[in-house]
Amino acid sequence: MADDQYLQSLSPEERIRVQMRREIIDDLDEEFELSLEEEAAGGALDEEERAFRRTYFRELVRLQGELVRLQDWVKASGHRLVVLFEGRDAAGKGGAIKRIAQRLNPRICRVAALPAPNDRERTQWYFQRYIAHLPAAGEIVLFDRSWYNRAGVERVMGFCTDQQYEEFFRSVPEFERMLVRSGIQVVKYWFSITDDEQEARFRARIEDPLKQWKLSPMDLESRRRWEHYTRAKEVMLERSSIPEAPWWVVQGVDKKRARLNCISHLLSQVPYEDVQHPEIVLPERVHHPDYERQPTPENMIVPEIY
Structure with a gap:
């Protein structure tokens, strides 16, 4: 009051x-x-960490302002942009995606995070279920994991045959070249973290009841198969980085720096320009002498506890 x-x-x-x-x-x-x-479990910050934290917030807001400019250009120009985010579990992909999409219009920039394929989808052409999520003119799609599941988790966990695995690598370069030829820009990021860092993040999730939902049995099994994932990642980067859609590796041990570096790099990949907008003038509210606002019934009001 x-x-x-x-x-x-x-x-x-x-x-x-x-x-x-x-x-x-x-x-x-x-x-x-x-x-x-994110920092609650880490204890007090030292002076250097506090100084960078201030830099992080300042730069994040600035870069998000640039993302809004990029969004305006994408909408005005009809550009189509696909950004793939891959990496080990707990590598920081979700945090980066969240900060990219945070200030953007969800009708222009959307996130695609597909679940495991169902029985019907497993009988389709492998890339088929991803195609429905590709952008139309003036749209951005952020894939939180993508068709590269076949080169990673499916390979390591034995969810695909050797023949399907090899067919993927024969097909994926041409599939991505086809997307690029059709006018879709494809940007691919791999978030890289160390063995020790992943273990620390997994242990933090186990201890934090707000984050335990992020740990699935598959995540825990991936921890045991660290070396298998390393080899699968190395093969993937070697066999599927093409001039039309190269892989870019984000050093992800420091989450905040990884986000800033990823956003800054993404902005450098798109030839966006300022879009001229008509001046926005807020109209005067129309007042009617016979208008009377009706009181809200007390039983409909949410209790004001705070």
Whole structure:
């Protein structure tokens, strides 16, 4: 109530400025909350870490502003962009995707995270279920894991035959060249972490009840097969990096630096430009003398506990 009284004491122009500032701060708090969640288990930060944290927030907001400019250009130009995110479990793919999409219009930029194929999909052409998620003109699609499941988890866990595995590597370069020829830009990222870092992140997830859902039996088994995944990754990067769609490796041990580096690099891959927008003028609200707002029934109001 005191806050309402304070706002009412301001002039209309001052009130709008205060409310705008609060809205901006609320947006920034969203990232702050995510950061606190990640650092809660790590103890107090030293001075160097605190200094970089300030840099991280400043640069993240700046880069997200550039992503909005990129989004505007994609929509205006009809560009089609696909970004693949691959890496070991707990490598930081999801955190990077979250920060890229955080300020963007979900109607323009969407995330595709496909579950394991069902019985029908297993009988289709391997790439078929991914095609439905490719972008139309003016769209960006971020694949949280992609058709490279066959080169990674399916190979390591024995979910595909040697023949299917070899056929994948015969097909995937031409499949991606076909996408590029059709006008779809394909950018591929592999998030790289160390053996020790993955173990630390897995142990943190085991201890954190808010993150235990991220650990599946498959994730735990992947930990045991670390060396198998390493070999599968090396083969994948060697056999499927092509000039039209090369692989890019993100050093992911430091999550914050990995996000900034990935976003900065992604921006450098797209030839976006400023898009001129007509000036936005907020129309005056129409007031009708006979309008009277009806009170909301008390039994419909959410209790104000906070």
